Amino acid sequence: MAKMNPNGLSHMVCFSCGNIFPNEQKNPIACLSCGYEIKAEMYRKIMKHAMCAVYYGYDYRKVYEKQIANNSLITERYALVDPSTLLCFCAAAALSGIIGGIAYDCVKKAIKAIISNGNAIKQDIGQSRIYLFESHELNTFIRYIRQYSIDRDEIDSGVLKEIEDEEIGWAASSITTELIFRGVTLTEEEIREAIHDAIHDAKNPDRPIKDNFVRFWESLPATEEESNNA
DSSP: OOTTOGGGOSEEEOTTTOOEEEOOOOSSEEOTTTOOEEOHHHHHHHHHHHHHHHIIIIIIHHHHHHHHHHHSSOOOOOOOOOOOHHHHHHHHHHHHHHTTOOOHHHHHHHHHHHHHTGGGOSOOOOSSOOOTTSHHHHHHHHHHHHHHHTOGGGSOHHHHHHHHHHHHHHHHHHHHHHHHHHTOOOOHHHHHHHHHHHHHHHHSOOOOOGGGGTTTTTTOOOOHHHHHHO
16 A cells, blocks of 8 residues: 555656656655755655645545534544545645745646646546535645644544544554554554654654745745736
8 A cells, every 4th residue: 555655656746847757766865856855854855745735634534524514423443545646746735835825826826736737647546536626625625635634723623533543543553554564563562663763754744844945935836927918
């Protein structure tokens, strides 16, 4: 599964012009369109948080909020499919404004450029569908990414508990699967320690900081309106 692992995505997005191109596992990562470069480690850090924000802060939140709206309580749990790659790219753009301080108009322009380039991804499965050209859904998307990232106290407490339980459960199952895959033989105590560390990391993720978003979206193509006014 590609979940929470940017290396597993088939494509990458340029954080300068919004171009989408195949993931060739190179370091540094260089855009084939504008030449923008970023270290692979930094790209992965930003994209991992963006993926988590879409999967837990947007996809899971929406299905649990729908349950509360329909039934006044949460009675069913889910195992959602991987988040939409395109939405994860859009979340990275949202984070550049939320954490990086980039102007909201520039963030919206970047998201629209990314969506316009989305045909580069031939098979992009995901729980969410792309309606972000509609201003209402775009505003909701950015608000949900912000609240997941820095303002979790604004999320309904029941929904937030389910989201955090999903994060913890995924972290525990992932480390267990990894240990089995690697054929590692550990004592029962060592396994408990590994799971404890994975859960701790899930609760305390290495989030991007403002300086990580320097030079983002400097090469976005002009919109039709901008071209007409030039």
